Amino acid sequence: MNNINSELTRLIENQKDNFPLEQKFFTDKQIFEEDFKHIFSNQWVFIGHISRIPNKGDFFITEIANESIIVVRDRGGDINCFYNVCRHRGSHICTKTEGSLRKLVCPYHAWTYNLDGSLSNASMMDDNFKKEEWSLIKCNKNIFEGLIFINLSNKPSDFNEFISPLKPFISLHGLGKSKIALRKVYEIEGNWKLALDNFHECYHCHPSHPEYCDVHSKDYIQSYGAGSNTGPESLSFKILLNDWNKKVDKLGYFRGEYSENKFSNFYRSAERTPFSGGRLSETKSGEPASKLMGKFKEYDGGYTTIGPSPFNSLIMSNDFATCFTFLPKETLKTVVELMWLVDESAIEGVDYEKDNISWLWHETTLADKRIIEDNQKGVLSKEYSPGPLSKMEIGLEKFKNWYLEILKKSINQPSY
């Protein structure tokens, strides 16, 4: 067993139930690299929506740890994902984060690639040089309802198997016929697991998120999830949910919940939940915020939350969707990208206002950035040691156990 594996084995054995992770999990560069290899790289993660690159030649770049992925629409209208690595001597090819281009030209020695990844020109190479052998390396990609999912593994899990339980939840909202109303990027000086721990519990909502607490009822926050996946049960919330389920059945819309019922390499969850207090949308006033999306013909007073993997989340009202992507960058740096989707026919200023649809999660993410960064500072101290979790942090414990299980497996099968 190599050094990192024996250290991980020791740390995992020391780990106590209902306590957060040991310090090194949040501060150690080698563990970050193991996480990236065994956790992030094995997940299907959406990194954008097709409406970000509507025209031929449009592209954007997504960066995760040391990887940079080019997402580009080719001449035939297909979306391709390539590793941003020149096949000559490895330079990054795209150095801008987004734009539009006719060909991908490496800035170093000008090898030039078509938008389908094939090499179109490399000057002064030998006569026996075969261009067709030097196409860009494709990254595994799948598009579902306009969401562009990538998977960095050499042996990716089956996409259909991955997406199948989430399909009815996503399809209800018609994201395939939506467009990006707004994107915002938040750089957090903290380890990706601290960022996600924060996202997996609402114990901090009362002290840190007045906006969230205005929109969502105390009963929901304390139970934090229809299926009580992430918090203790709340009887009053269950009653609200039961009544709402009957109403949704009458309207004929999909409802329900999904979570992994046994250990899986996937970490998926989904649920449909009622708002309280007569709200129709996740806005400050609770009033509708844009055109109805997908299968909705009228407001059902609820919303849908989906976690396709630890690195994504979708929180969808009937009329707009907030999409989260968490990208681990460095041991102490995580980027959170938020994208707000509205129906493709909705017009800004007429049907929706950016500030209205983004208000809750923009304010909440700014607060989360601050508390995660403060958390990271304390976790770096020589005096940090994990303290006991509250019963409102069940979600965090669940995520930790899943994470440790994957690491344990990776120690026995150290492959990508």
Ligand code: FES
């Ligand atoms: S490294 Fe790209 S052309 Fe040389």
Ligand SMILES: [Fe+2]
């Ligand atoms: Fe938060």
